[in-house]
Amino acid sequence: MPTPAARLNNLPAYPFAVLGQRIIEMARQGTDVIRLDIGSPDMPPPPAVIDALDANAHRDDVHGYAGYKGTPRFRQAVAGYYRRRFGVELHPDREVLPLLGSKEGIVNLALAYLDHGDIALVPTISYPAYSMGTLMAGAEIYWLPVNAAGGYLPDLESIPADVLRRAKLLWLNYPNNPTGATVDLDVYHRAVDFCAQHDILLASDNPYVDVTFDGYVAPSALQAEGARTCTVEFMSLSKSHNMAGWRLGAAVGNGEALNSLLQVKSNFDSGHFQAVYEAGSVALDDTPRDWIDARNDIYRLRRDRIMTVLPQIGLEAACPKGSLYIWARVTDGQGGANYCARALDGAHVSLAPGNIYGPDGDDYVRISLGMGDARIDEALERLKAWWAETGG
Ligand SMILES: Cc1ncc(COP(=O)(O)O)c(C=O)c1O
Incomplete structure (x- = not known):
């Protein structure tokens, strides 16, 4: 066999792929692991979405290639969603680019914008695809320090001038994973002002914008004045509509950036199945806000249940107003990776170690809310018993 490309030397395996393999091996040996590590919704999309997939899959005229830019109807549905939800007018053909899930667009944006010697500005705790995409493009990551005290907001003014000269992308993501x-x-x-001033593309990754609690309503970066001149936002149906496995999202905003992204992605993929675009259009056009609120209420109750137990299992966390996660600090000082390894072995509960989200995640673990109530309760009971026996 030939040796794989040198680019793989700098590209670690995707952390969840590695963790998943370990859990498959434990399951093979008969161990029942409860996975609170993975951020995948456990509930279905609205019934009308599934009906639309079914009805459209039976049509004779949907089985060919749908086009590199998706279908006009799906682009219009995305534009309609931005109009209703944020008051932002998007041109469906120039300012909306459908994606095979937003992760695809995130990595391809890096390939579209970054060369050797270029820099992407990436928060020190962030979704791994921002740094992985940068590495895949052969470019450099400049880590922007974020921490709890600063609300996990990067201090843009602290970036050195020589870094700014080479920086082409700034990644932001709120509500934030993890x-x-x-x-x-x-x-x-x-x-937006900062990126416009320094000729940087603001990449706002916004898949949790409709997964919020306690009355909080999350904004879109495109609502900021002048955003369109320097911003691309990634939207996704994965979490907003419980459609993670359907792989459907879109990049919206600056038309020039979307063209560059299209130039890359049209060489990689040939669009989605048309019935999926049709079902996605139904999701965006017809899902009542009540459905989203009711779903978020289920997550909120799970969040509250877990928050109550944290002190009994060696963890502490601020209560999140959005996203699918609780980001909890390990209080025994031994770090997140150590805690996760021990919890997996001792309680058969899998949590995500904070260090997979970047250099400042060491002291933390991420707990996902994407698991049914009964399994969450069982996981909490197991963790309590394990911690009482070994840690507390
Ligand atoms: C912050 C963030 N961005 C992007 C994604 C990718 O989502 P998609 O399913 O649309 O590819 C995720 C998935 O967990 C995420 O947490």
Whole structure:
């Protein structure tokens, strides 16, 4: 066999792929592991979405290639969603680009914008695809320090001038994975001004914008004045509509950036199955806000249940107003990776170690809310018993 490309030397395996393999091996040996590590919704999309997939899959005229830019109807549905939800007008053909899930677009945006010697600005705790995409493009990561005290907001003014000269992308994500941090529109106003001033593309990754609690309503970066000149936002149906496995999202915003992204992705993929675009259009056009609120209420109750137990299992966390996660600090000082390994062995509960989200995640674990209530309760009971016996 030939040796794999040198680019793989700098590209670690995707952390969840590695963890998943370990859990498959434990399951093979008969161990029942409860997975609170993975951020995948456990509930179905609205019934009308499934009906639309079914009805459209039976049509004769949907089985060919749908086109590199998806279908006009899906682009219009995305534009309609932005109009209704954020008051943002998007041109469906120039300012909306459908994606095979937002992760695809995130990595391809890096390939579209970054060369050797270029820099992407990535928070020190963030979704791994921002740094992985940068590495895949052969470019450099400049880690922007974020922490609990600063609300997990990067201090853009602290970036050195020589870094800014080479920086081409700034990644922001609120409601945030993994920290659950949320922002108001003012943060995007400042980020847009900063990026416009320094000729940087603001990449706002916003898959949790409709997964929020306690009355908090998350903004879009495109609501900030002037955003369209320097911003691309990634939207996704994965979490908003419980459609993670359907792989459907879109990049929206600056048309020039979307063209560059299309130039890359049209060489990789040939669009989605048309019936999926049709069902996605139904999801965006017809899902009542009540459905989203009721789903979020289920997550909120899970969040509250877990928050109550944290002190009994050696963890502490701020209560998140958005996202699918609780970002909890390990109080025994031994770090998140150590805690996760021990919890997996001792309680057969899998949590995500904070260090997979970047260099400042060492002291933390991420707990997902995407698991049914009975399994969450069982996981909490197991963790309590394990901690009482070994840790507390
Ligand atoms: C912050 C963030 N961005 C992007 C994604 C990718 O979502 P999608 O399913 O649309 O590819 C995820 C998935 O967990 C995420 O947490």
